[in-house]
Amino acid sequence: MNRTQLVTVMAEKSALTKKDTQAFIASFQKMITQSLAEGDQVQITGFGTFALSYYPARAGRNPQTGATIEIAGANKAIFKPAKALKEQL
Structure with a gap:
């Protein structure tokens, strides 16, 4: 499953739009990256x-x-x- 497919499936299974789902995934990825960069x-x-x-x-x-x-x-x-x-x- 690639990112586009993930966004589509998550949008279908939740009350979020595809745009909101993309924003969620992007912020989730940024948060994990930032935490790892800080050593957490x-x-x-x-x-x-x-x-x-x-x-x-x-x-x-x-x-x-x-x-x-x-x-x-x-x-x-x-x-x-x-x-x-x-x-x-």
Whole structure:
């Protein structure tokens, strides 16, 4: 399901218009992004938790030349589903 399909389904299942649904999804996405950028996690009971996970620097290899390169460490967003969501899947 892509974003357009999500907006359509959510608008059909709620009393919101497509425009209001798009605004809701955009603000929800911004809120999660901002919270993660500040180092906080976002926990939605019954659904799951969005959090940051730090992946440390590591050695890698250039597949074309075979040379060893250093891959910088990075924060990555992760999602851990709640128990209720896992059970439904």
